[in-house]
Amino acid sequence: MTVEDIALQFTPGIGVKGTVHLLECFGSAERIFAAAEEELTLRAELRPDLARQIVRRAGFSSAEKELKYCRKHGIIPIASTDPEYPPLLREIPDYPHVIYVQGNPQRLAERCLSVVGTRAVTPYGQVVCSRLIERLAERVPRLTIVSGLAFGIDAAAHRAALGAEVPTVGVLPCSLPNIVPAHHTAIARDMLDHGGALVTELSSQTQQYGTAYIARNRIIAALSAGCVIVESPDSGGSLVTARLADEYHRSVMAVPGRVTDRSSAGTNFLIRSRKAQAVLSAEDIIVELGWDLEPEPAVLRPQSEPQPLTPDETRLLACFTTSDPFSIETLRELSGFEPGELAALLLGLELAGALRQLPGNRYMKL
Incomplete structure (x- = not known):
């Protein structure tokens, strides 16, 4: 990551797709800023006014300010030419050249x-x-x-x-270290504490509407x-x-x-x-x-202990007094659960291996 990488983001008139185009032409942000105005207009087919913005290094002051901001708040800027950049993200035609990460960037790859x-x-x-x-x-x-x-x-x-x-x-629609929605600040903190990451393409100077x-x-x-x-x-x-x-x-x-x-x-x-x-x-x-x-399949993580049934799941399971299948209508009458609650509980019991769904919306206890 260099100051040139962030400066591309702050150069007036050069958007996401413009940055991708310039990188395809020149290979790196350093080479883009090292190019002459004529080379930018002929080789990259830029408009003369945009080429002049690059030659004049119009985005460098803001880029240096952004790097200081990142250091202050523990934010890691990663350019698409860096080895740490997520490989799948680089595949798309409108990838962001710079992403800002808090936490463990390795999770993105x-x-x-x-x-x-x-x-x-x-x-x-x-x-x-x-x-x-x-x-x-x-x-x-x-x-x-x-x-x-x-x-x-x-x-x-x-x-x-x-x-x-x-x-x-968590991929955010705002600059870091802000969290949107603010109600999820505690979740975001837990994610970072447990080895996760927060990522955005927006700098601290992006006007957000x-x-x-x-x-x-x-x-x-x-x-x-x-x-x-x-x-x-x-x-x-x-x-x-x-x-x-x-x-x-x-x-x-x-x-x-x-x-x-x-x-x-x-x-x-x-x-x-x-x-x-x-x-x-x-x-x-x-x-x-x-x-x-994969060459090393499946069992790489030990099976966890079965999760105990919730009180509502236990109550619903107790309605199966025989080995015969029960219809949803019968279970609704026996349990007193509302249709939405009943559907969620039946799914939970099915995923837990306690029930099996049969044709005709009937369920059988296993």
């Missing part, structure tokens, strides 16, 4: 999986998110969970990773080999992330939900339109990403 979804998370979504990450933690070495630290599924994914002792990375979310989502999509959407309505940021992941040739996966649930309308649409692979278990994710083909 490990076996990353992005998990995103709706802010209006349901009990079903929380249970699925938690169980998927718990099972992945048991099976996948060097796993890192990536999300956006937003309310809902994002926060659930980070918390599940922390609970499973898996590093987790709350418009960086789409740009942030492209980084979430690009950092990982695959992206899992746990819950999403028929519009929203998680569907944008899914589209970007598909454009970047990442594996897009989605958790199906009931056709009557608004929170699953987006995920069901992705699956129906064959834009996402349906995910029912951690094994589905492992197979989809080819992680089961």
